[in-house]
Amino acid sequence: MALESQQCRYLMMRKGHLSCLDxxxxxxxxxKILVNFLCQRxxxxxxxxxxxxxxxxxxxxxxAALLAIMAYDRYAAICKPLHYSGLMNTKLCSVLAFATWVWGSLNAALxxxxxxxxxxxxxxxxxxxYCDLPPLMKIACNDVHINQLVIYITSLFVAVAPFLFTILSYIFILSSILKIRSTTGKRKAFSTCASHLTVVIIYFGNGLLNYNRPSAGYSLETDTLVSTMFCIITPMLNPLIYSLRNKEVKGAFRKVLENQGKLKHRHTIN
Incomplete structure (x- = not known):
């Protein structure tokens, strides 16, 4: 009982950082997009x-780094439940959360x-x-080979490494879940990971489309849509995805669907 409450506390801490980042x-x-739209400038x-x-x-x-840490947290909770308090203590969680902000800032400063x-x-x-590296380098008049080389190198550590670490963590998690004999236990384990895995797929998927699509063959409208999905829609979806695990939110959502069903039934009768 104490272990489960400890897991919830640590997970809520990381969710708080994720919400803040979003x-x-x-x-x-x-x-700035709204100001430009309203002022027509x-x-x-x-x-x-x-x-x-x-x-x-x-x-x-x-x-990206925080999502990888949250994947390790799920790995520790499911694959190493008896060692969870030692692997993910309050001090370590605070240090890792702080490190993600520093990690992102150092990369951005470079x-x-x-x-x-x-x-x-x-x-x-x-x-x-909005201003981003690829469109800014397109209009530069001097040589940008060094900038492109740094982007490729840093992307291995900032994007590829967290993504592979997350995938590796879920491979071990899936292996452990399949070994669980109880159907209830499997369902509970899948439920624990479902929201985070959904966020990971949406975030890294949109990031891949935004930064690694071909430079030719895309219209400005398509480019704008992809960028909007990554920087606006994705952060908006993350709280909704995690909220679906909340019992009160599920109950309210179920009531809305039931009320809509009743209204449709009344209109059909009339």
Whole structure:
């Protein structure tokens, strides 16, 4: 009983950091997009562009690392339940959560510093709804090979490594779940991992589409849609996905569906 409450406390701590990252990620892009839309002026200053890019890279990198840590937490809870309190104690959770923010900030500082050395000529029009590395390098007048090389190297540590670590954790988790004889135990284990696994698939899937799609063959509308999914829709979906495990939310959702069913039945009778 004490072990289960401890797991819930640690998981809620990491969910709190995830929710904070989602709010910050949306706040980086949405306000400026709305201002440009309302004022009908698609402009941004140079300093604002670099600041927006810094925080965008920082929060996305931190969230990828946090999702990997949450996968390890699920691994420890399901595969090593008797050692969970030793593997995931309060001090370690705090250090790991703090490390994700520092990790993202250091990565963002490196890319922002390199981008600040670029110079631009001509119209200086960014064909994107917010400032990000790929569209910024497209309009640069000087050589961007160093920037591209740094992006490829850092992406291995910031994106690929957390994703592979998460997949590896779930391979061990799935192996342990299949060994459980009780159907109730299997269902409870799957329920514990379902919300986090859904968030991982949506986040890394949209991130892959946003940063690794071909440079040619995509219209501006498609590019805008993909970017909106990654920086606006995904952070909005994460709280909803985790809320579906809440009994009160499930009950309220069930009541809404039942009321809609009753209304349809009344209209059919009338």
């Amino acid at each position: 709010i910050c990620l949306s706040s980086v892009t949405v306000p 698609q402009t941004i200053t140079y300093n604002q562009c670099l600041a927006q890019m810094f925080f965008l890279i920082s929060f996305t990198g931190a969230e 890319h922002t510093a390199l981008s600040s050395r670029l110079y631009f000529c001509g119209a200086n029009q960014i064909h994107h709804i």
